[in-house]
Amino acid sequence: MxxxxxxxxxxxxxxxxxxxxxxxxxxxxxxxxxxxxxxxxxxxxxxxxxxxxxxxxxxxxxxxxxxxxxxxxxxxxxxxxxxxxxxxxxxxxPHSSGKDKVNAKAAEMKAAQKAKQKNSPFKALLKDISNIFVPMIPAFVGSGLIAGIAAVLTNLVTAGTLDAGTWQQFIDVMNIMKNGMFSYLVIFTGVNAAQVFGANPTLGGVIGAVVTLTGMNPEAPLTNLFTGDPLAAGQGGILGVIFAVWLLSIVEKKLHQIVPDAVDIIITPMLSLLVIGLLEIFLIMPLAGFISNGMVGGINWVLAVGGAFSGFVLGALFLPMVMFGLHQILTPIHIQMINETGKTMLLPILAMAGAGQVGAAFALWIKLRKDKELTEMIKGALPVGILGIGEPLIYGVTLPLGRPFITACIGGGIGGAVIGAVGGVGAIAIGPSGAALIPLIANGRWWGYVLGLLAAYVGGFVATYFFGIPKDKLAEQKLAEETVVEPTMTTVEPTTTAHATEVFSAVAKGAVHPLEEAADPVFAEKMMGEGYFIEPTDGAIYAPVRGKVSTIFPTKHAIGITTESGMEVLLHMGINTVELDGKPFDIMVNEGQTVTADTEVAKVDLDAIKAAGKGTSMMVLITNMNEIATHVLEKTGPVLASEEVFKATTK
CATH class of the missing domain: 3.30.1360.60 (Glucose permease domain IIB)
Incomplete structure (x- = not known):
């Protein structure tokens, strides 16, 4: 054929x-x-x-x-x-073929799009947070469903709908299972954060456990350096643990460098825990306590104002409080309200924060439906989110994406404003939020709470759908939805200018070698075409020929250039470096840009390539050899970057 x-x-x-x-x-x-x-x-x-x-x-x-x-x-x-x-x-x-899957295009284009995105410290932070919490999503979902069921049963018992003698033991068993996750979430966070930041995972778990203040003498508690009040377990919250473990990774790595090997296994863990533990107890946790006192004053002021304004502010700000572990300070307020009035007017408003997350998740699901990984996570997290367990949606979905977290908070504020405007909506006991709180709404005002839930769902959905989808995700979705018409192999080859000569240069300082000496047989046997390669002595890589950048591969290890005469030139940086996922390469040009021998196209970390066990040869190939009449390698051995080494002429 x-x-x-x-x-x-x-x-x-x-x-x-x-x-x-x-x-x-x-x-x-x-x-x-x-x-x-x-x-x-x-x-x-x-x-x-x-x-x-x-x-x-x-x-x-x-x-x-x-x-x-x-x-x-x-x-x-x-x-x-x-x-x-x-x-x-x-x-x-799979071991069988023919399965339809519409996500193949999205997966391919997603990789290409991500390679073009510019990194920033904020994006890196969000990515680290995502990497910390995504492994916990299955546990969040499983424990959250159990917690949701237990919460519904508890609320029905409290409301008198179910008999406590019959159901309480079932509820206790489910709470024990649920607490295995949520009571020790700071420890799991510490372990995963250590793995992300490169610290010892067990030390990370210990740092997470420090915020529980286990072992503190209740008769002589440690005091907050800012206020003089006793420290409370949990101050600093999840983000405090992440910050402390990040510091741990820095201290531990530094100690490994300076502590003698003979005592490193003893001294480094001890000093790491001592330094970071002291910082966590006497600086990070007190700082969170100082912030919490200010927020309590703000909450009291908002409650005094009342109405829809109070509802919006409290509903919008509650999730940031949860992330800092500051929501615990509201428990005494709830209890005091229940003791004095028989209900807490605050809890139904704060519950709207989770409802805003649910609305935002639905918007992301619809808007980014081609993103299989994201939609699968949303499908797993939504049921527990509706029941009032918001951690999977927060840490697995909206927070890593950035903007959806903010629009979800706005949705929570809208729901809170509705409840504040309705007025008189209170809960007779404290517990989970979401749909699980409906049986606890006092005086038959459950309809006001449900109205607030629906408003938060809609508010979070609308705000996210129109304003909360990250631009890079929208670009990936657009690429995934584009219809691709696949050409057959009968596509007309691009034409070349007859008898045109192109001068090629060394792409880096180093030594020029004929292609036959390449370590990769694909290049050495000239399966891809004729050319040469440079063994570089530094990582500044220049264009081999004048032309236009036609392709930058997503993993950044290869660049295609088309000359004015129609020669198709491939600059392949390293041997098998596609497996390095672009990490050693910093591309300095864009597709469509005109380059010359003086254009620096990339900075390459040669040490990183060598450390990964890959070759550093910079290959230069003409891939449309059927259009080439003659070619000659004019120089081998030591060269400077941009020095002429090779010529080729078209037919």
Whole structure:
């Protein structure tokens, strides 16, 4: 079959057959030039059959089975392969084929879009917070559902609907299970934060446990340095623990550098815990206590104002208080209100904060429905969120995205304003919020509470839908929804200017080598085309030729340049560096930008590449060799960056 007659679908299917069948392929990814497959049984791979496929330039069987297709086509072939299998790029293939999956395009484009996003300290912080809490989501969901059921039963018992003698033991058992998660959340947070920041996980757990103040003498409690009042367990909250563990990671790493190896295992943990523990007890927790006292005054003032304004302020600000562990200071206020009036007017308003999160989550689900990872998390967190357990939605969904957290708080404020305007809506006991609080609403005013819930749902939804979706997520969604018309292999090749000569230069200071000496057989055997490579001595990488940047691969390790004469040039930075996920590379140019030999296109961390066990060779290849008449490597050995080394002429 002629090469021109193969469609992408046919090419993908033949690659599967040569790899031993789709059932033998475990996963499919691609780099700038190759489809990379993890196979289950190497003996089933027929390399001769793969090499004979029209459109395949070569095959390498290393840690992965690599089928060389070439830039511009490889991403289309890889996408066709995962579409056939019904998975996303990098996901494990099932042992059967034909499963439809609309998310394949979103997965591919998401990676490309993320590679273009500029990092910022704030985005890095949100990413770290997400990495800390996402592993806890299953426990949040499981414990939250149990807590929600226990809360509903408790409220029904309190309201007299259920008999306490019959149901209390069931409630106690469920509370024991629930408390296994929520009572020790600071410890789990400390462990996960340590893993994210590079500290010892057990030490992180201990730092998290410090805020519980276990072991403090109640007869002589530690005092708040700012106010002189006794410290309260939990001051500092979750974010206080995260900050303390971040400091722990810095101190621990520094001590590992200076403490002698013979005593490092003894001295470093002790000093780390001592330094950070003291800071946590005498600075971080007191600072949170100082903030909490100010917030109590603010709450009292807001309550005095009353009405819809009070409801909005309290409903909007409650979640930030929860994150700092400051919500505990409201418990005495609730109890005092119940003792004096038989109900707390504050709790139903504060419950709206979680309802705003629910509305925001629905908006994210609808607006970003192509984001499988996000929608799956929302589906798991929504049931417990409706029951009043907000941690999964806060830490797993809205807070890591940033803007949705703010719009969710606005939704909570809207619900609080409705309850404040209705007036007289109070709870006869304190407990969870959300739908679980309905049986505890006093004097038949449950309808006012439900009205507030609905307003918070709608408010959080509308605010998030129109104002709370992050721009980068919207861009990913737009890319995922675009209809892609796949070309066949009969696509007309770009034309070149006849008899045009292009001068190529060294892309870095170092040594020029002929392509035959490359460590990677794909390049050494010239499967991708002719060229040369540089072994660099520093990480400043320049364009090899004058032209326009046509492609920047998402993992940043490869850049495509098209010259004015039509030569397609590939700058491939390192050997197998696609596996490094872009970390050693800082790209200095954009797609569509015109570059010359004096244009610095990237900064590369050569030490990081070497530490990962990868080669640092900077490969320069002409990939459309069918348009090239002559080529010559004019210089080998030591060179300076931008020094002329190679020439090629079109037909």
């Amino acid at each position: 002629a090469k021109e007659e193969l469609t992408l679908n046919q090419l993908a299917k033949e690659i599967y057959e040569g790899a031993g069948g789709m059932d033998n392929v475990q996963s499919v990814v691609h780099c700038m030039t190759r489809v990379r497959m993890s196979v289950r049984d190497d003996e089933k791979v027929d390399q001769a059959k793969l090499k004979a496929i029209p459109g395949v330039l070569g095959v390498v069987d290393d840690e992965q089975l690599q089928v060389i297709i070439g830039p511009g086509k490889v991403n289309k072939v890889a996408k066709e392969m995962v579409d056939i299998a019904g998975v996303g790029l990098g996901e494990e293939l």
